[in-house]
Amino acid sequence: MGLTKTEIFTAQQNRIADLAKAFAHPARVAILQLLIARKACVCGDLVDELELAQATVSQHLKELKRIGIIHGEINPPRVCYCINPPVWEEARQAFGAILGSFDGVSCCN
Amino acid sequence: MGLTKTEIFTAQQNRIADLAKAFAHPARVAILQLLIARKACVCGDLVDELELAQATVSQHLKELKRIGIIHGEINPPRVCYCINPPVWEEARQAFGAILGSFDGVSCCN
DNA sequence: TTTTCATATCGTAATATTGCGATTATATTT
DNA sequence: AAATATAATCGCAATATTACGATATGAAAA
Numbered sequence: 001m002g003l004t005k006t007e008i009f010t011a012q013q014n015r016i017a018d019l020a021k022a023f024a025h026p027a028r029v030a031i032l033q034l035l036i037a038r039k040a041c042v043c044g045d046l047v048d049e050l051e052l053a054q055a056t057v058s059q060h061l062k063e064l065k066r067i068g069i070i071h072g073e074i075n076p077p078r079v080c081y082c083i084n085p086p087v088w089e090e091a092r093q094a095f096g097a098i099l100g101s102f103d104g105v106s107c108c109n
Numbered sequence: 110m111g112l113t114k115t116e117i118f119t120a121q122q123n124r125i126a127d128l129a130k131a132f133a134h135p136a137r138v139a140i141l142q143l144l145i146a147r148k149a150c151v152c153g154d155l156v157d158e159l160e161l162a163q164a165t166v167s168q169h170l171k172e173l174k175r176i177g178i179i180h181g182e183i184n185p186p187r188v189c190y191c192i193n194p195p196v197w198e199e200a201r202q203a204f205g206a207i208l209g210s211f212d213g214v215s216c217c218n
Numbered sequence: 219t220t221t222t223c224a225t226a227t228c229g230t231a232a233t234a235t236t237g238c239g240a241t242t243a244t245a246t247t248t
Numbered sequence: 249a250a251a252t253a254t255a256a257t258c259g260c261a262a263t264a265t266t267a268c269g270a271t272a273t274g275a276a277a278a
Contacts, residue, residue, distance in 0.1 A: 001231070001232050001233060001265090001266050001267045001268080002231090002232055002233030002234050002235090002264080002265050002266050002267080003232070003233055003234080003265095003266065003267080004134065004135065004136075004233095004234095004265090004266065004267095005136075005160070005161070005266085005267080006135065008159070008160040008161070009135035009136070009138075009139060010135075013135040013138045013139055013142075014135045016132055016135075016138050017132065017133055017134050017135045017137075017138055020129045020130070020131075020132035020133040020138075021129070021133045022129075023125055023126065023129035023204075023207070024126055024129040024130045024133040025113065025126050025235090025236085026113065026115060026118035026119075026122040026123045026125075026126045027113075027114075027118070027236090028126075029118075029122045029125050029126055029129075029207070030118060030122055032207070033122075033207070033210075036210055036211045039214065039216065041216045043254080043255085044253095044254060044255070047255095050117070051114070051117040052114070052117070052236095052237075052238090053237065053238050053239080054238090054254090054255070054256095055237075055238055055239075055240090055255095055256085055257080055258095056236070056237050056238065057255095058255065058256060058257080059235090059236080059237080059256095059257095060236090061255095061256095062256080062257095063235095072255095074244090074255095076244065076245045076246070076253095076254080076255095077244070077245055077246065077252090077253050077254040077255075078253090078254060078255080079254080079255060079256090080216070082215045082216050083211055083215050084215070085211075085213050085215050088208070088211055088213075089213075091208060092208040092209070095132075095204045095208060096205070096208075098132070098138070098141070098142070099197070099200060099201040099204060099205075100201070101142075101145055102145045102192055102194075102197055104194055104197075104198075105148065106191045106192050106193070106194050107148065107150045107189070107191050110235090110236050110237045110238080110261070110262050110263060111234080111235050111236050111237080111261090111262055111263030111264050111265090112235095112236065112237080112262070112263055112264080113235090113236065113237095113263095113264095114236085114237080134265090134266085136266090152224080152225085153223095153224060153225070156224095156225095161266095161267075161268090162267065162268050162269080163224085163225075163226095163268090164225095164226085164227080164228095164267075164268055164269075164270090165266070165267050165268065166225095167225065167226060167227080168226095168227095168265095168266080168267080169266090170225095170226095171226085171227095172265095183225095183274095185223095185224080185225095185274065185275045185276065186222085186223050186224040186225075186274075186275060186276065187223090187224060187225080188224080188225060188226090
């Protein structure tokens with residue numbers, strides 16, 4: 001169906017899945033890394049750095065904005081993007097919690 | 110196109126994206142949480158716990174196996190699934206590194 | 219050997235994602 | 249006002265994902 005049955009999962013599980021989507025495509029990983037590396041906010045420089053069309057980069061930025069992990073400040077004719085600290089922290093906590101909840105002991109070797 | 114241009118990204122970026130996919134669907138988050146919660150490996154109990162058809166659960170397990178974060182031990186007529194410690198640790202490191210690489214300072218307010 | 223059980227795989231349908239060219243929107247510059 | 253520059257959106261095509269019923273598989277139990 002291609003349609004996730006979100007209603008049968010907890011809000012936490014759905015949120016983790018959404019946060020994970022921010023990192024679930026190499027282009028978005030690259031964008032996030034670039035936004036962090038250049039302390040200053042990067043804008044359409046992303047299009048130059050990535051070998052992707054402007055429309056494609058814009059679409060990935062839109063998805064990252066939807067998740068909330070970045071936000072853009074319009075500064076015509078440019079838009080300055082940057083990491084959204086509270087949501088980044090939310091992701092840090094969420095992944096830290098779930099990844100830290102496994103004690104390393106696996107039964108079927 | 111629906112076809113990711115993996116060749117224009119680094120191996121590290123592609124791997125992070127793949128590891129993130131393990132958590133990018135609530136059903137897979139739920140499966141991983143169940144595998145951790147019950148120290149003993151869960152098998153088709155997953156089908157009972159999740160409100161998803163057996164074929165659907167099996168497909169998610171296949172994806173998690175492809176990523177390498179779980180592995181199954183055939184114990185006819187059941188299959189015992191569990192977290193694969195080295196890959197789980199790889200994910201912990203990878204997400205810890207990227208999520209820890211942002212110092213909290215965001216330029217646009 | 220036939221049944222039975224648990225799981226994997228197949229086939230199919232519906233929706234989502236990825237990517238890009240073309241166009242639109244918005245505000246500055248000339 | 250017209251031209252320019254940047255980024256968002258539209259429309260489209262191709263592939264991927266999600267989900268499930270039905271069937272196949274493989275080994276134990278009857």
